[in-house]
Amino acid sequence: MVLRVRLLPRLLLLPSTHTSTPLRPSRLPRRLSFSARFSALSHLAVPQDVEQSDNEGAPHGDVQVKLPLDRLFVPPGATVDVGDQEAVSARVLKGSNIVLGPYARGDAHVVNADFVKSSVRPDDCPRDGLPEFALVGRSNVGKSSLLNSLVRRKRLALTSKKPGKTQCINHFKVNDSWYLVDLPGYGYASAPQEARTNWDEFTRNYFLSRENLVSVFLLIDASIPAKKIDLDYASWLGQNKVPMTLVFTKCDKRKKKKNGGRRPEENVETFQGLIREYFEAAPPWIMTSSVTNQGRDEILLHMSQLRNYWLKH
Numbered sequence: 001m002v003l004r005v006r007l008l009p010r011l012l013l014l015p016s017t018h019t020s021t022p023l024r025p026s027r028l029p030r031r032l033s034f035s036a037r038f039s040a041l042s043h044l045a046v047p048q049d050v051e052q053s054d055n056e057g058a059p060h061g062d063v064q065v066k067l068p069l070d071r072l073f074v075p076p077g078a079t080v081d082v083g084d085q086e087a088v089s090a091r092v093l094k095g096s097n098i099v100l101g102p103y104a105r106g107d108a109h110v111v112n113a114d115f116v117k118s119s120v121r122p123d124d125c126p127r128d129g130l131p132e133f134a135l136v137g138r139s140n141v142g143k144s145s146l147l148n149s150l151v152r153r154k155r156l157a158l159t160s161k162k163p164g165k166t167q168c169i170n171h172f173k174v175n176d177s178w179y180l181v182d183l184p185g186y187g188y189a190s191a192p193q194e195a196r197t198n199w200d201e202f203t204r205n206y207f208l209s210r211e212n213l214v215s216v217f218l219l220i221d222a223s224i225p226a227k228k229i230d231l232d233y234a235s236w237l238g239q240n241k242v243p244m245t246l247v248f249t250k251c252d253k254r255k256k257k258k259n260g261g262r263r264p265e266e267n268v269e270t271f272q273g274l275i276r277e278y279f280e281a282a283p284p285w286i287m288t289s290s291v292t293n294q295g296r297d298e299i300l301l302h303m304s305q306l307r308n309y310w311l312k313h
């Protein structure tokens with residue numbers, strides 16, 4: 001099969017067949033049975049201002065991190081050859097634990113994106129059955145910035161910030177064929193308890209009832225240590241078997257002292273450790289920055305492979 005992936009040309013060199021490791025169903029992933037001794041290299045894209053010791057041997061300021069294979073996310077429909085670590089490493093999307101499989105297509109990039117509607121109840125959402133990805137995160141996590149970066153429009157997500165729309169489910173149609181969904185931010189310190197409970201119930205209903213929801217993209221600020229509310233959110237999704245991708249935002253922010261002395265990669269690692277017990281298999285995660293556009297093309301490829309698999313099954 002020929003992958004028409006413009007965004008990451010090196011992936012064109014991928015072998016098209018691999019000796020198989022069993023696939024995971026999309027909604028209920030199970031743990032892969034790799035030996036933990038196998039590992040794949042993941043390039044974590046880190047800006048050039050990181051100390052040299054972090055960069056040793058890694059090209060273009062990347063930090064190479066060895067991920068045990070049981071912590072990689074192998075998408076449904078993909079297989080990996082556990083005997084060929086180099087081939088597996090070549091297929092891990094940069095700054096993530098996500099293996100690129102055969103369902104990633106040339107349809108990854110965004111050609112057009114339009115605001116469609118704001119809904120106040122899950123029942124009011126579009127009913128055309130197109131696949132969708134929901135973005136959710138604490139207020140100020142960088143959700144609007146990421147949405148704008150994904151669609152390469154400076155102000156599209158402003159729609160979600162208009163008075164009266166911040167507590168709505170906002171649908172944006174991409175390439176006339178799938179949706180990006182902006183959900184209300186959580187964790188507004190100033191909101192009354194009653195309002196917070198209502199939003200929670202509203203979004204939880206959406207997660208549990210929306211049949212064309214392919215994956216939730218839970219945004220976590222990687223420039224600060226993990227917050228309890230984010231851990232609670234991730235564990236709730238895990239326990240309820242709602243497919244989830246962790247999107248770590250603001251990975252360009254590296255002022256160590258200001259961030260409690262920890263780098264984004266360290267916060268990412270800590271977060272994984274804290275939620276591991278709630279997931280049967282490692283959820284996909286990816287590091288991003290809306291300032292440098294780190295992770296943007298990779299997220300779109302990941303969405304493409306999940307979407308194309310979902311459409312076929």
Ligand code: GDP
Pocket residue numbers: 137138139140141142143144145146185249250251252253288289290291292
């Ligand atoms: P939202 O409330 O989740 O929609 O967050 P916004 O997208 O409005 O961003 C909140 C603040 O974080 C703004 O000041 C943004 O400029 C800033 N911000 C968002 N994304 C990034 C990022 O990737 N890197 C940095 N350094 N700042 C960001």
